[in-house]
Amino acid sequence: MILRALRSCYSVLLLLAAWELFARSGMVPRTLLPPVSLVLQRTAIALATDTFVADLATTLFRLLAGLALAVGLGIALGVISAQTRAGRAIFEPLVRVLGPLPKIALFPVLLLTLGFDNTPRIVLVLIDAIFPVMLAAHYAARAVDEKLIWSARAAGTSPTGCVLRVILPAAMPQILTGIRVAAVIACVVVFLSEMVQPGDGLGDQMIRAARAFRSVDMFVPIVVISGLGFILDTLLALVRRRALGWAG
Amino acid sequence: MIRLDRVSKTYTRAGGGEPVRALSEISADIADGAFVTIVGPSGCGKSTLLYIVGGFVPASGGAVLVEGKPIAGPGPDRGPVFQEFALFPWKTVRQNIRFGLAEQNVPRAEADRRVDELLDLVHLRQYAALYPKELSGGMKQRVAIARTLAYRPRTLLMDEPFGALDAHTRAKLQDELLQIWERERKTVLFITHGVDEAVYLSDRILVMSAAPGAIKADIAVDLPRPRRREELLRHPRYQELVIEIGRMMDTTA
Numbered sequence: 001m002i003l004r005a006l007r008s009c010y011s012v013l014l015l016l017a018a019w020e021l022f023a024r025s026g027m028v029p030r031t032l033l034p035p036v037s038l039v040l041q042r043t044a045i046a047l048a049t050d051t052f053v054a055d056l057a058t059t060l061f062r063l064l065a066g067l068a069l070a071v072g073l074g075i076a077l078g079v080i081s082a083q084t085r086a087g088r089a090i091f092e093p094l095v096r097v098l099g100p101l102p103k104i105a106l107f108p109v110l111l112l113t114l115g116f117d118n119t120p121r122i123v124l125v126l127i128d129a130i131f132p133v134m135l136a137a138h139y140a141a142r143a144v145d146e147k148l149i150w151s152a153r154a155a156g157t158s159p160t161g162c163v164l165r166v167i168l169p170a171a172m173p174q175i176l177t178g179i180r181v182a183a184v185i186a187c188v189v190v191f192l193s194e195m196v197q198p199g200d201g202l203g204d205q206m207i208r209a210a211r212a213f214r215s216v217d218m219f220v221p222i223v224v225i226s227g228l229g230f231i232l233d234t235l236l237a238l239v240r241r242r243a244l245g246w247a248g
Numbered sequence: 249m250i251r252l253d254r255v256s257k258t259y260t261r262a263g264g265g266e267p268v269r270a271l272s273e274i275s276a277d278i279a280d281g282a283f284v285t286i287v288g289p290s291g292c293g294k295s296t297l298l299y300i301v302g303g304f305v306p307a308s309g310g311a312v313l314v315e316g317k318p319i320a321g322p323g324p325d326r327g328p329v330f331q332e333f334a335l336f337p338w339k340t341v342r343q344n345i346r347f348g349l350a351e352q353n354v355p356r357a358e359a360d361r362r363v364d365e366l367l368d369l370v371h372l373r374q375y376a377a378l379y380p381k382e383l384s385g386g387m388k389q390r391v392a393i394a395r396t397l398a399y400r401p402r403t404l405l406m407d408e409p410f411g412a413l414d415a416h417t418r419a420k421l422q423d424e425l426l427q428i429w430e431r432e433r434k435t436v437l438f439i440t441h442g443v444d445e446a447v448y449l450s451d452r453i454l455v456m457s458a459a460p461g462a463i464k465a466d467i468a469v470d471l472p473r474p475r476r477r478e479e480l481l482r483h484p485r486y487q488e489l490v491i492e493i494g495r496m497m498d499t500t501a
Contacts, residue, residue, distance in 0.1 A: 147334035150304045151392075153322040155348030155399055165351075169338045246338045246379045 031215050039219040046220050052205065056224060059190055059201040062118055063228070066125025067186040071179055074130040078137025078175075079168060091138060095131070103128045104192060111197055121193040121201075128189045129182040136178025140171035173240075173247040180236050187229040191221075250278040250301065250403060250435065254310035256460075257296055269460035270296055273310065276454060276463060278437060280402075283429060285438040285450040289497060293461030294439050295407050301437060302328050302405050314403075324348065327401030331408040333388040335380040341391050342367070342376040348399035366394040369428065386417035393425070403435040410445070422449060423477065430474055443497060447471070447489045448480060455496050465496055 006013070016036050022028070023035040046052040081087035103124060110120035144167050152166045153159075194203025202221035209217035257271040270293040278284050286294045299305040301312050303322040311318045314325060335344050345366050349359040367373045370390035380388055389409055396404065409425075410418040426449060429436060440446055446453050447469055455465040471485055480486050 145332070145334060146304075147328075147330045147332060148336060150299075150302065150322065150328060151330070151334045151336075151395070152347070152351070153304070154302060154324065154326060154328050154396075154401075156324045156351045161351065166336070169336070172338070244338075246381065248381055 031213065034216045034219065038216050039223055042216050043220045043223050046217075046224075052220075055201050055205050055221075058118075059194065059203070059225070060228065062121045062125060062193075062201065063186050063190045065118070066122045066190065067129055067183060069122070069126045070129035070182055070186070071133055073126070074133025074178070074182070075137045075168075075175060077130075078134040079141045079163060079171065082138045082141035082167075083163060088142070095135065095138075099131050099135075104189070104196065107193060107196055116197065116199060121190060124193050125186045125189050129186045132178040132181035132185065133175065134178075136174045136181075137171060140174035141167050144170045173244050176236065176240055176244060180233055183232045183236060184229060187225055187232070191225050249280055249315065250437070251313040251316075252276045252278075252297075252301070252310070253313060255297065255300055255307050255312060256309040257293065257300065257305075258308040271300075271307075272460035272462045274461070274463055275310075276466070278403075278435060280435055281433045282452060283436045283438065283450050284452045284454065285440060285446040286454045286456055287440055287443060287446045287493065287497065288456030288461065289458050290441060292456045292458035294456050297456075297461065298328075298405050298407050298437060298439050302326055304328075324352070324399045325401055326403045326405055327396035327399065328405045328407065329389070329392050329396055329409045331411045333380070333385075333392045333412075335388055335391055335395070337380050340377050340379055341372055341383070344380070344391055345394045345398050347395060352399060362398060366398055369397070370394045370424070384417075385413050386421060389413065389421060390424070393428075397428070397432075401434070403437060406436060406438045408439050408441070411440070411442075418445070419477065425449070426475060441497075443493045444490050447486055447493065448475065448477070453489075453493060455493060465493075467493065 019033075019036040023030065023033045047056075077091075081091035106127070107120065107124055110123055114120040114123060148166055148170060149162050152162050157165065190201070191203045191206075194201035195207050196203075198204040198207045202225050206218055206221040209215075209220070252274050254273040254275055255271060256269070256273050259268045259270055261268065274297060286297065288294045296305060300307045301319075303312075303319045303326070313319070314323075319326075336347065339347065342363055345363050346359055349362060354362070364373075367376055370393060372387065372390055372394070375383065375387060380391070383391065389412075393409070410421050413421065422445065436449075438446075438449060450469050453465075453467045453469060454463050455467065456462065457464040467489070469489060471480065471483060471489075
């Protein structure tokens with residue numbers, strides 16, 4: 001069991017080993033890149049510290065709230081816009097213009113209008129993470145075999161019923177792939193928002209350690225957010241295996 | 249009765265240019281309980297015609313009348329079966345067959361009974377818990393037929409239903425379809441490009457020509473029922489019909 005888990009992520013272990021060797025080789029000053037063994041030790045200590053755990057919880061809350069909103073709204077907007085010609089005509093150019101926009105540039109505006117607490121950060125995660133979900137939902141909904149829809153319509157399903165009980169489940173495998181991309185983006189963006197405007201959270205921990213030249217402490221939040229992302233993606237992969245086994 | 253009253257279909261091309269006439273003023277009456285097959289070369293619009301009767305695709309002109317009333321879209325009185333099976337891949341065999349019953353709010357116990365009955369009818373009882381991807385082509389089409397029969401349509405609209413199957417499975421499903429039809433006496437509108445299949449199954453064959461699609465001949469299949477494959481293949485009239493219709497197809501293609 002443990003062996004299998006190790007084998008499934010041995011490339012990660014290789015990366016950590018390379019980090020350790022490189023940091024100990026003397027090619028870079030330790031103050032810039034401390035060995036990973038030290039960072040992991042410090043991480044273990046941090047995870048037993050109340051203040052650090054509180055910051056972790058804050059970041060996790062913002063991350064999950066933003067991601068949940070992105071998933072809900074992204075699926076709804078993507079699928080609904082795919083249903084009519086007008087919806088498709090509005091959706092495509094809008095997404096192509098807004099997609100490449102660096103949302104972090106809007107963060108100062110969000111801070112000033114929504115306050116300096118959780119809300120602007122959750123909204124930032126939402127507007128960044130919604131794109132992969134929305135795109136996946138939209139194009140998957142458009143690609144659903146029309147004969148599936150016809151089969152349901154002939155059986156007496158209403159157009160709305162078709163969206164909920166045929167198009168949505170048929171599009172689910174692609175939507176879940178979009179959600180996995182969104183989860184990665186959410187991790188990056190929530191951390192970034194806490195770095196740009198510190199106050200609390202993992203990004204704040206990192207910035208404060210960096211400003212004080214505590215280089216081992218600086219790497220702790222980085223390791224933790226990457227661990228969070230890993231756990232999130234593993235859970236989503238599990239959902240796929242359990243609920244979407246039919247898609248093979 | 250289903251009446252096709254000067255049904256026509258014209259496609260406008262996406263990039264502009266001349267619109268394409270796919271079907272030209274097709275009229276026909278399909279009697280209740282009849283097994284009517286439309287044969288024609290590929291591209292003659294026979295599937296489009298079936299989709300129009302199903303209410304899935306709008307006609308550009310003319311009307312489809314069911315019991316004298318023009319259709320306003322798909323309805324459970326006309327159940328489709330497609331060549332590509334079109335099963336819901338996220339549902340098991342049982343859940344697929346149950347779909348129409350659930351949509352029409354049939355009480356649970358009654359729906360269960362109906363699904364069991366259909367599983368027996370199409371010989372899939374022991375595969376009820378499998379997903380479509382775990383089934384062979386022939387089994388998938390049996391599920392699709394059962395799913396459509398479940399909500400008791402008066403008419404089956406079958407769009408080359410056995411076209412994706414190997415010869416052996418096709419023959420088997422043809423026989424099973426005939427048994428079901430002889431028992432339930434549904435109206436069947438069947439599309440195929442296989443002349444022998446058309447003659448074997450039908451009471452009546454409409455031969456279509458292409459570009460634009462039009463009905464070129466209306467042939468009554470005066471062969472005895474119930475039909476047994478071996479007897480029929482030796483029947484001189486069967487051979488005559490296959491040759492005659494085959495020749496028509498050659499000159500329309």
